[in-house]
Amino acid sequence: MEMLQHAFVQRAAAAGLLVGxxxxxxxxxxxxxxxxxxxxGLAHFTLGCVGLALWLGWAPLSxxxxxxxxxxxxxxxxxxxxxxxxxTAIGMVAAVGLAVGTALAAxxxxxxxxxxxxxxxxVLAVSRRDVAVAAVLALIVAVVVVLRRRRWxxxxxxxxxxxxxxxxxxxxxxxxxxxxxxxVVIGLRIVGSLLMTSLLVFPAATALxxxxxxxxxxxxxxxxxxxxVLAGLALALFLxxxxxxSIVLVQAAxxxxxxxxxxxxxxxxxxxx
Amino acid sequence: xxxAPRIPPVATRPRSTGPTASEFHVVCEGVWLGYDEEIxxxxxxxxxxxxxxxxxxxxNGTGKSTLLRAIVGLLPPRRGRIWRGADARPAxxxxxxxxLDRCFPMTTRxxxxxxxxxxxxxxxRPSPTRLREVDDWLARLGLRExxxxxxxxLSGGMRQKTLLARxxxxxxxxxxLDEPASELDAASAAVIWGELKRRVTEEHCSVLAAHHGPxxxxxxxxxxxxxxxGRGHVRCTPRGGGSR
Numbered sequence: 001m002e003m004l005q006h007a008f009v010q011r012a013a014a015a016g017l018l019v020g021x022x023x024x025x026x027x028x029x030x031x032x033x034x035x036x037x038x039x040x041g042l043a044h045f046t047l048g049c050v051g052l053a054l055w056l057g058w059a060p061l062s063x064x065x066x067x068x069x070x071x072x073x074x075x076x077x078x079x080x081x082x083x084x085x086x087x088t089a090i091g092m093v094a095a096v097g098l099a100v101g102t103a104l105a106a107x108x109x110x111x112x113x114x115x116x117x118x119x120x121x122x123v124l125a126v127s128r129r130d131v132a133v134a135a136v137l138a139l140i141v142a143v144v145v146v147l148r149r150r151r152w153x154x155x156x157x158x159x160x161x162x163x164x165x166x167x168x169x170x171x172x173x174x175x176x177x178x179x180x181x182x183x184v185v186i187g188l189r190i191v192g193s194l195l196m197t198s199l200l201v202f203p204a205a206t207a208l209x210x211x212x213x214x215x216x217x218x219x220x221x222x223x224x225x226x227x228x229v230l231a232g233l234a235l236a237l238f239l240x241x242x243x244x245x246s247i248v249l250v251q252a253a254x255x256x257x258x259x260x261x262x263x264x265x266x267x268x269x270x271x272x273x
Numbered sequence: 274x275x276x277a278p279r280i281p282p283v284a285t286r287p288r289s290t291g292p293t294a295s296e297f298h299v300v301c302e303g304v305w306l307g308y309d310e311e312i313x314x315x316x317x318x319x320x321x322x323x324x325x326x327x328x329x330x331x332x333n334g335t336g337k338s339t340l341l342r343a344i345v346g347l348l349p350p351r352r353g354r355i356w357r358g359a360d361a362r363p364a365x366x367x368x369x370x371x372x373l374d375r376c377f378p379m380t381t382r383x384x385x386x387x388x389x390x391x392x393x394x395x396x397x398r399p400s401p402t403r404l405r406e407v408d409d410w411l412a413r414l415g416l417r418e419x420x421x422x423x424x425x426x427l428s429g430g431m432r433q434k435t436l437l438a439r440x441x442x443x444x445x446x447x448x449x450l451d452e453p454a455s456e457l458d459a460a461s462a463a464v465i466w467g468e469l470k471r472r473v474t475e476e477h478c479s480v481l482a483a484h485h486g487p488x489x490x491x492x493x494x495x496x497x498x499x500x501x502x503g504r505g506h507v508r509c510t511p512r513g514g515g516s517r
Contacts (some may be wrong), residue, residue, distance in 0.1 A: 032377065154387060157377050161439075164345045164366045165391045211378035212423060 003237045008178070012123035012243065015131045016154045018138035018230035019199060024225025025145045026183050027204030028217045029176055032156040037199050038075060038177065041090035042184045043196035045071045045097025050118045050188065051104040060118065061133060065185045071097065072177035080170070121192030121244035124234065134186040141179050145218070150235040153214045190229065191244035202251035203228060209255075224254060278472040297322050297358045298447040300477045302352035306339050312351065313339045317507045321447065323477040324496050326469070328484050328512070331502035337483040338369065338451050340502065344481065345449050353436050358447075363391040365445035367436050367453050375425045381435050382420040385411060388439035403442075413464055429456040437465055448472070450482040462489075470495075488512075 001010050018044055023039075046068045053063035071093050078089035105115050117125055145152060154162040155172045163169050179201070187196050204217070205227035211217035231245025239246070300319040306314045313336040321327060321344075329337045342348040343355060343368045365388070384405050389399045399407075411417045414434040424432055433456045440448060448469065454462045466489040472478040475490060491497055497512035 032374070134516060150390070153379070154390060157379060157384070157387070158368075158373060159373070160342075160347055160368055161366060161387070163347060165363050165443075208376075208378060212421070213378055213383065217378050 008124055009233075009237065011126045011128065012233055013230060015126045015134045015186070016123075016190050016233055016243075016247070018131075018134040019183065019190055020203070020221055020225035020227070020229035020265050022134075022138040022141040022179075022183045022225075023187060023199035024203040024207075024222035025141055025218055026176070026180055027200040027202075027225070028207060028214070028221045029145065029152050029156055030180065030200055031204045031208060032214075033173075033176065035086065035176070036197070037087055038072070038180050039184055039200040039237060040197040041094035042068055042072055042181050042187070043193045044094035044189060046120060046181075046184055047115070047193040048097030048100035048104075050193075051115050054114050055104045055107070060114075061130070061185060061188075064188070064228050065182070068181035068185050069178050072176055072181035076174050076177040080086065087270050117192075118188050119192050119194055120242060121188070121190050123190060123236070123243040126189050130186075130189050135184050137182040141183060144179060145173065149215060149218060151225065156214075156270035191247055195244045195248050198248040198251055199225065199229070202248070202255050206251075206255045206258045209258050224251070228254060280495075297356070298360065299358065299481075300356045301344070302354050302356070303379060304343065304355060305351040306336065306343050306348060307351055308339075313317075313505065314502070314507060315505045317353070319500065319507065319509060321444070321479045322496070323479055323483055324473055326473050326482075326492060326497045327500050327509070328482055328488055328498070329502055329507075330484055330488075335502045336505070336507075337502050340507065341449050341451050341481065341483060360446045362445055363443065364447040364449045365440035365443040366384050367440045367448075367450045369451050369455075373424065373436075375423075375431070375432075377424060380421050380426065381416055381431075382407065382411065384424070384435050385416075385442060386437045388442040389424045391443045392447065393476045406442050410441055413468075414438055414461055430458060430461070433457060434461055441468065446476075446478050448478060448480045448482075450480065452485060455485060487509060 004013075023168045027036075028037075030038060034244045048062050049064040049067040050060040052067075053060040056063070075086070075089045075093050078084060078092075079086045101115065107141050151162075151167060151172065154165065154167060162172075183200070184196055185200050191199060206224050207221035209219045211220065228251040229247050232250040233243055235241065235250060236243040236246035297320055298405055299319070301319040304314070304317040304319075306317070308455060317340065319327070319340075329340065339348065341349055345364050346355075356496050386399060386404075389403050389407070393399060393403065408417070411420050414437065416431060416434055416438065419427060419431055424435070427435065427447050433453070437450075437453055440450070454465060457465065468491050469480050469482075473480055474495060488499075491512055499512050501508045501510070
């Protein structure tokens with residue numbers, strides 16, 4: 001319990017809780033839209049943005065956030081012309097981001113260690129400003145997803161029906177991309193670029209194993225996202241492990257348990273009654 | 274994903290070229306439709322007037338679904354224009370159910386309630402009256418005891434009935450149905466055809482339905498047409514004779 005008195009632990013816990021909440025909410029929509037890899041692509045791209053910011057001597061998040069939002073919109077818009085699949089655009093944008101990051105890391109000297117902190121996460125480096133930014137972005141994600149959950153539901157379940165009903169589906173897809181970019185940027189400090197996808201995928205995948213309603217899936221995923229990050233941080237502190245991998249392993253264990261409990265009796269694979 | 278274009282306002286359509294906005298639900302004028310480089314349908318002209326029932330018939334892959342998708346605004350025409358009538362309410366659309374995610378965490382009842390979004394908007398909660406309509410349709414189609422099952426737990430016919438119920442609760446003036454009875458049992462098909470017939474004759478709704486197999490009994494004195502889709506063209510004839 002002594003550890004909890006340290007300011008850096010409190011900051012890491014606060015930021016982790018906020019990131020877990022935001023990723024838990026977004027993950028459900030992303031998985032149901034079959035867009036889980038958007039988070040992976042944006043996390044890789046954002047690493048390049050951090051490399052660029054460090055090379056320029058700027059605050060990483062201040063550059064990473066607008067560039068990640070731009071990349072997210074690019075990923076969403078490139079397939080709209082029908083010239084490529086969505087995962088092709090994700091692969092290309094992610095590759096460019098990683099290339100920029102590693103090229104600048106090779107050219108630069110002293111900031112390489114900082115870049116690696118964003119690659120694997122570094123809870124010691126979470127500042128008050130990071131917590132404030134995480135709070136604002138998590139609040140935006142929560143308000144947009146929860147208040148408009150029926151529209152997200154309509155767009156995710158049957159986009160054609162949503163269009164015919166008068167919803168602007170593209171606006172929601174672009175909005176989802178932008179919100180995911182925000183979540184990825186605030187998650188970089190905690191779990192790092194390489195493990196960021198786990199925050200978006202594991203809580204939502206676990207919640208969807210047993211969910212019978214969209215609202216239920218959102219609630220369970222959000223709770224699992226937040227609790228998973230806190231449990232992972234606790235595990236890291238007590239066993240002296242890196243925070244990012246600990247969080248991922250906790251969330252993977254939760255998924256494995258839920259899968260064992262839910263899978264045999266679930267009706268998902270049944271084609272008929 | 275392509276953006277569905279907004280269908281042009283009907284008020285600008287010259288009166289001399291045909292019925293005015295209040296007199297039709299959809300008019301296709303010289304419409305060409307296709308995907309990428311391929312043109313599927315050429316020079317399609319079709320008038321869906323209030324109280325008119327149009328059966329789209331033809332072999333698989335001839336473009337029936339393509340035409341229906343264009344009419345509800347999901348596919349922009351390559352050439353020509355599609356006009357929607359003055360009643361701008363969204364159409365009641367039933368797609369082919371293979372396009373839906375069966376693992377989606379949503380109960381049958383919640384899916385049917387989605388049909389109410391077009392009437393009340395996704396912000397407002399449905400009134401008890403509207404919810405009774407949902408209950409009524411679940412009961413009429415034999416889905417009441419399956420209301421809390423997800424799509425994955427339903428048979429193909431039940432999934433189809435769920436989508437039909439969703440379209441029927443929209444209260445739409447125009448129903449666009451893509452093979453709505455392909456997996457229905459005879460009793461459920463009779464309920465659906467009976468309700469569509471009632472809406473066409475009593476409420477002057479219009480129905481455009483792609484269909485395989487024998488057509489249901491004609492509507493007595495009804496304005497029924499058969500649109501044969503094949504070889505890239507659509508040929509409309511009144512059901513029972515004549516040509517257009």
